[in-house]
Amino acid sequence: MSAESSNSQSLHTTCCIVGGGPAGMVLGFLLARAGVDVQVLEKHADFFRDFRGDTIHPSTMQIMHELGLLEEFLKLPHNEFQHLSIIYNGVEVTIVDFTHLKTARAALGIMPQWDFLNFILKQAEKYKNFQILLQTEVKDIIKENGKITGVIAESPAGQIEIRAALVIGTDGRHSIVREKAGFRVLSTGAPIDVLWFRLPKEPGDPEQTLGRFDYGRIMIMVGRGDYWQCGYIIEKNGYEKLKSAGLQQLKKELLIVSPFLSNRMDLIKDWEDIKLLSVVIDHLEKWYCDGLLCIGDAAHAMSPVGGVGINLAIQDAVAAAELDYISSVFAHNVAKLSLARALGGAADKVELFLKLK
């Protein structure tokens, strides 16, 4: 990768990944590991954001296993569940049983997403050809002769132009990359939204379940260390109506479905303590064009049911890293990798060999 100084900075890389969520970070790691120069651009300063899901499905555990990372990964604080149940009309019902799976870990892990992302970052940074720029927000794509050849981003240091053989859009459900590329979004629609909030756990609280379905209401409750991450399902666009009925009214509704929270409801002081997730289910008609591929939520925002979004984004990253198209774009780097292996990983010898060629 090289940088030129002018009014706006210019970088050159092989693969520019826009967005450091699960899809972008896993793909960045996999490509860097395969010898490809990767530049990840992430608009936030770190991975510590609002709750964005914690579920590490057996499919993701399997990937960690195949990468030889599972043992280290599982040293991070997490909970594991072989079965998932819900409280339905006061009765606990098991709705998921992972034990029959023939994966390295037949269980669902619950781990804060920032821990997962920091873990992947740590693995990726072992490779010199992995680079990440934080606080760098992509504003536009560069298109030349019908091909996407890079992106334009804003960072604290000013505007940066990043040129790349391939741009990957992993910038989530409000992807600027897919918008600027003119990709058509097909929306499936969703009848629900979710109100997310957290309340402390207390001794004597019920065991972890997926949630409580009672009196026509649904409350998802994810145990995270010393607090409950709660998701209250509301009808689509019902937020303003609830707000005008008042916070006390909402609290009454929450207590109908989760009465054991009554001694801590006062901790929800105002609407700022409650985050609205507008549930979106959509997918792109076409995920790619010359020089660009979108994956993860940027290509398909998933239903929240089952907490699959992170895991499918990771599956996309694995599939993308194996695509013939991507391999052909990165042929030079792949040749470098084979050579590096043949030369016992001596990258400097490889560079010299390529220059001599």
Ligand SMILES: Cc1cc2nc3c(=O)[nH]c(=O)nc-3n(C[C@H](O)[C@H](O)[C@H](O)COP(=O)(O)OP(=O)(O)OC[C@H]3O[C@@H](n4cnc5c(N)ncnc54)[C@H](O)[C@@H]3O)c2cc1C
């Ligand atoms: C409240 C909530 C709860 C959820 N719960 C679950 C759950 O329990 N389990 C589950 O599997 N899934 C859950 N999901 C869905 C899950 O978060 C997504 O499916 C998953 O994170 C998709 O990964 P991704 O990498 O494609 O996109 P994202 O995780 O959205 O990552 C996109 C990244 O791109 C960055 N970005 C965006 N625009 C730009 C730009 N212009 N320039 C640079 N960077 C940019 C963002 O900051 C972000 O880091 C939840 C989502 C929400 C909102």
